[in-house]
Amino acid sequence: MIQPPTRQETVLVIEDDPTLRMGLRATLRSEGFRVIVANDGPSGLEAALSERPDLVLLDVMLPGMNGFEVLETIRQRNADLPILMLTAKGQEEDRVRGLRLGADDYIVKPFGIAELIARVEANLRRIRREEAQSATVRIGDVTIDLSSHRAQRDGQAITLTALEVRLLRYFLSRDGRVLSRQQILDAVWGADYYGTDRTVDNFINRLRGIIEPNAKTPRFLVTVRGAGYRFSLTGK
Numbered sequence: 540m541i542q543p544p545t546r547q548e549t550v551l552v553i554e555d556d557p558t559l560r561m562g563l564r565a566t567l568r569s570e571g572f573r574v575i576v577a578n579d580g581p582s583g584l585e586a587a588l589s590e591r592p593d594l595v596l597l598d599v600m601l602p603g604m605n606g607f608e609v610l611e612t613i614r615q616r617n618a619d620l621p622i623l624m625l626t627a628k629g630q631e632e633d634r635v636r637g638l639r640l641g642a643d644d645y646i647v648k649p650f651g652i653a654e655l656i657a658r659v660e661a662n663l664r665r666i667r668r669e670e671a672q673s674a675t676v677r678i679g680d681v682t683i684d685l686s687s688h689r690a691q692r693d694g695q696a697i698t699l700t701a702l703e704v705r706l707l708r709y710f711l712s713r714d715g716r717v718l719s720r721q722q723i724l725d726a727v728w729g730a731d732y733y734g735t736d737r738t739v740d741n742f743i744n745r746l747r748g749i750i751e752p753n754a755k756t757p758r759f760l761v762t763v764r765g766a767g768y769r770f771s772l773t774g775k
Contacts, residue, residue, distance in 0.1 A: 548663060549573040551592035553583030553609065554625065555601050563596065566652055567659070580604025587613050587620070594663055596655075597642075599626035599633065607640055614641035618688035618701065621662040625650075635738065641701045644729065676711060678750045678759055678772060683707070690749060697749055702727070706742055707750075710760065710770035719767040743768060 550572045554560040557578070564574045575590055577583035580603040587595055587609070595613070599606035610622060623644040624637045634645045644658055674686040681697075683690040688704050690697040699707070706727050710718075720739045728734055747754040758774040 547571065547573045548593040549575060549590065550659065551575045551577065551583070551586055551590065551595045553577045553580070553586075553595065553601065553606070554598045555579060556598075563655075566656070570656055572659075580606070580609045584609045584612055588616055592620070593666075594621040594623070594659060596623050596625055596659075599624060599637070607636060610637065610640045610642055614700070618698070618704075619666070619686065621666055622701075623658060623662065631734065631738075635734075638702050638728070639700065643701055643705075676707075676772075679752060679774065681750050683750075699749065702742065703746055703749070706746055710768075711772070714770060714772050717763050717766050717769045722767070 550567050552560055552563045552567070552574060554563065554576070555578050560576050560578065564576050567574045575586055575592060577586050580601040582603075583595075583597070583601070584604065586592070597606045597609060601609065604612075606624060606626070610624070613620060613622065618641070621643045622641065623646060624634075624642045625646055625648060626633060627648045637645055643662055646655060646658060674684055676683050676685060681690055681692045683699070685704055685708065688699045688701065690699060706723070709723065709726050720736045723739050724734050728738070743760065744754065747757050747760055750759055751757045759772070760768060760770050763769050
């Protein structure tokens, strides 16, 4: 059972548009969150690292440092902090770039307040659920700490992105099942994400590079021709 929060959760809003920034602060406060705001990249980064928020709403187009730079720097210090990107850009390449750098979700402006709050709450629930789950899993000769996003193989340290961990958690929760690319997209990226089969394939290849002894002949995460992918923790 997922426990409800036992304290007021903090959301950091990094947004240079003053009207939107103040609107988000007022809305989030009305929903019971403690809210910190920053109006540029450098001050937002400082707040993310010093204030220890529970979630960050991060605009892409920021003065001083853009959102991608802020995101990348945060991820070097904190692999688990939920980060939702806010942007007026709807192109797939921008969404993919953010997700590859470790964003947990992507919201394209203009967006509805109800949708934003739902996404904030969903990401916070996910974090609470993941914290309640076992943090370590062994796949073949690879040991992965899901909470720190770090893996070890033959003494070598490997760092996973937030999206790679989410993808792995999804496969772990459906061990032995055949999953279509669309199912994977909907579950890991979200039903409203306009990705393609290639998006899934690219991340599958990256995950195979971490968990498979030989990514070219996968044992744990195999392709089921015409259907999708199947993950097996035992490799059978």
